[in-house]
Amino acid sequence: MVALLVRLKLTLLRNNLRRSLWRTVGLVLGMVYALGLVVLAVAGLVALRYTSVNLIADVTVLAFGLLTAGWLVMSLLVFGVDETVDPARFALLPVRARELLPGLLVAGLIGSPGIATVVVSLALLVAWSGGAASLVAAVVAVPIGVATCFLLSRFATSAAARFLGSRRFRDLAALVLVLFGLVLGIGGNLFGNLYAEGTPQMRFLLAEAARAMAWTPFGWAWAVPADVARGAWGPALVRLLLAVALMFGLWFGWAHFLALRLTEPLDSGGGQQKVRSGSLVDKLYPATPAGGVAGRTLRYWRRDPRYLAGVAGFLIAPVSIIVSQLASPKGSPELVAFTPVLLGLLMGMTIAQDLSYDGTAIWLHISTGIRGADDRAGRVMSTVTVLGPVLVVTIIVTTFLGRQWQLVVPVLGLTLGLTLIGLGVGCWVGALWQYPAPPPGANPFQKGSAGSLPALLSFSVSTLVTLLLVLPTLALVIGSIWVHWLGYLAAVVGVLSGVLVLKVGIAQGGKLLDRRWPEVMFAVSENR
Template sequence: MVARLFRLRVALAGGLFRGSVVRAARVALLLVLCLGVAAVSPFAISWFTEPGGIRNVLDVTIGAVVLALALLVPLFDSRRNLVPRQFGQFPAKSGSVALSMLVTTIVSWPFLVMLVWLVALWFARPEWHAAGWIGPVALVLAALLAIVAVRFGSGLSQLAIGDRYAGGLRLTGGILCIAVLPLLVFVVAESLRSDTNQVLVDAAGVLGWTPFGAPFAAIGDAIAGDDSTATLRLGVLAGTIIVLAIAWFGIAAKSLTSIERPRDILSARRGLGWFERFPAKPAPVIAARQLTYWQRDPRYRIALIALPIAPIAVVAAFLIAGADVALAAALPLPIFMLLLGWSQHNDIAMDSTAIWEHVASGIRGWADRAGRLAPALMFGVPVAVIGSSLTVTFMGDWRVLPAVIGMNVGVLLIATGVASVFSALMPYPATRPGDSPFVQPQWSGSGSGTSQTVSMVVALVLSVAPVWISAAAIADPSFMGNIFALLFGVGFGLIVLLAGVAIGGRIFDKQGPEILAVTQIFD
């Protein structure tokens, strides 16, 4: 089985060059570029840094990122990876298939780039030779971790997600990539502006105890003479490899004994816009419809254009009053996040007559609540993370980036969670489709002012906690304080969001007919 799969791997590697001459030249140029970067980057760091100190910190940080990508990339995009289910017709046991796929992973271009990088590291770091046996063992374990991580990530993605949800998973991965960009800017900016590089040192200290940074931190410990700590780090790395390998064999066995639910080949999958990218489940379908609304409905476009006006006005007022520039820079984004999430407090009324489908078909309330949050979260989270990098740029201290991200994301999640409750609890008639977005129907019931005021007050009160914690971390910019502010802001926001979806869903289930009556008063 190994020999057969080895020949298949070689054929797949060579298949990249098949086709036109232009395509083959483009692929060859890309591979040469990747191999060149992998070979030169370790020497480039050596040219600009001295042994020990910042060089060790960079090796741990960069090494951890590279090994983490070996797990995350195939987890979010496994289209180009072989999966055990493809070998279901072969007369081989699941263990043989899993072992063969694991061993032959080395016959791939990505692993060749990884191998070139590890070899270049060994030759670019002559001081590593003083680590004795720990140096080669650490690099070998790093390569093994990359192999097992690739197989585990791609296998888990194919088994748990499958082709039906692969598009949404890739979209999530793309959003996360955009969200990570400010963090990379933060690391680069901090390394350029600081003489002590304390943030990088603290980050490397944390990453050194993860499986991804452990091999490179272990080499540094061995050079310093701390063999016990180095051995402990290698134990963490080896244990992770064993756990991922066992999980991979289990994934392979499950994949070979189960089949994915087939798609309906007669259903149309082209020309449906957002509906092509979401599975045919209640919450995802509602999310796709809401995204379509945001894209085409002028009522939503006007709201998105109007949302930035309030933060700009607040900042202008603070600057005119003589407030500090750093304070003025920190205000616009959380205000925008609050308004973006709060703007969903009457989203259910925007459906007009379409809401009857939810009530008549018996869609669960939580599915309606969760699906409606997709546009605000998919748009708001990247804006919160990217905008936070611009905020700290004006504030002049990149050390507070985690706290600023935690504050902005937390406020967004809290506001959307509160809006999920009030959208079902206190709906009021909204502008009908096709009417001017500036026209608001008059209604003698529980007015729009009450719903807007109460929902805004609740969102503001719940937002005090993450804003307070983040403000304390910004005032005293320590690494652990900022990390705690980030985790608290996101965690507290998620709790409020999930609670809002659950409570709003229960209200929707109980008051479905009343909600339908409110939305159709003028139809």
């Protein structure tokens, strides 16, 4: 059964890659990126081999404990990303859960996260090869730790499968993603500040964090070699027994929920809500084709978890910058004042991917003969309706928190210029590249390999062209540091150039769509 499921997983992956060249190229790029991270991690573990036992222990326990916790968190947030061998597909077959478990375990490790975890964990053997006892302990602990990573993720997703598939969770996941991103961003900035203050304080915090991690379920297995290397045989034995008990507990728990799923497959609950006419959305925009597109996409912003995930990503970087700069004694109030500029740059990215989120429903535009310019204008209207107030609030908050009153006009000019230019560029880029996005009822964070490369191209080109077009305004803002009145000129130039680029982007993007509607339909189709 193990060999059968592994062959099935590889066959499904191969068939998916044969569908489109984008899938193959996207997979190769993803593997190259993952390989780079793995090489850096392995090199770091090999370098640790020649340091002190205490440093090896603290770094490895904390790092691999966070890796285990990451498997749990990301499996919940990214539920359904790797369901190539979905257990529910075996519901009609005469097979039991205990027969599927070994094969699903091995097949689940076939992929970038699983292979990377295995390779990096094997490098842990090198880190602990300085002593015979610690090496033997690592040989015992590594398989337990790797199995715990995967079993923890599968147990959590199987136990909460019905809740994870609900719209309530998809809305909650967007909020959790914001918090998770903020913690990472703020933590990274604070870590840099602590590192600048001196190594002794960093070393003390590292040791305390590793000591706490060693007594959590995420660090039990990884702390065994550290305890053995330090001669702490009692704690090593206790943690080893706890790690083994956790592994078997997760195994039997996963078997229980898998058996339930084989007999009671989950049904998707998406796409069953009714849309009421005569609502505020219908009255918000004019009764024109562009207004109709704006009203439809505005509803998506509230009901579609993919858009909620986009708002979450929209807020992570600016909020983390603001909090980290205000929390640090060496923070820059000028950087806080210019934070809205980043939001202005990111706003145009949403237009660039909007068509892809429509999926095959885009045939409505094709069949009704809607003009491409109306499509572009409508999406701009709905995006500004949702993200515009967020941008205004951010400008007001950062102005009062940074208290850089002399920068208000330059910040407004650069922010408005970037926003309008970004929306115009996004209108053009969005008409040029599309990709098959996850369907509305699916996991909002799911990204197929077919869409990874076009999405990367769309993001890169949008960012580069926007930054190039905003250079005149940026130059005036920089010049206002020495010549104050240039800040007012920057505001005028930013608004005027932004309006011009927006009009050109809507017109040229619309012309592209008028010529490419059949190609757009093909590009956004999930099964190609």
